[in-house]
Amino acid sequence: MWQDLFTAAALVLVIEGILPFVHPEAYRRAVILLAEQDDRMLRIGGLLSMLVGAALVFIIRN
Numbered sequence: 001m002w003q004d005l006f007t008a009a010a011l012v013l014v015i016e017g018i019l020p021f022v023h024p025e026a027y028r029r030a031v032i033l034l035a036e037q038d039d040r041m042l043r044i045g046g047l048l049s050m051l052v053g054a055a056l057v058f059i060i061r062n
Helices: 002-022 024-035 039-061
Strands: none
Touching: 002 024
């Protein structure tokens, strides 16, 4: 189980690093836009991301 968790965390780092590596200007703009969002919108986006991720894990593992 721990190996799966660490593998998933490592893959998140790889995926998160793709955009700044390939297109740093677009990444910078995206970060600026995110910084300008209010807390409510960021929380909603985080919640949706968690729900989609949990659903995908459930689908893949079953």
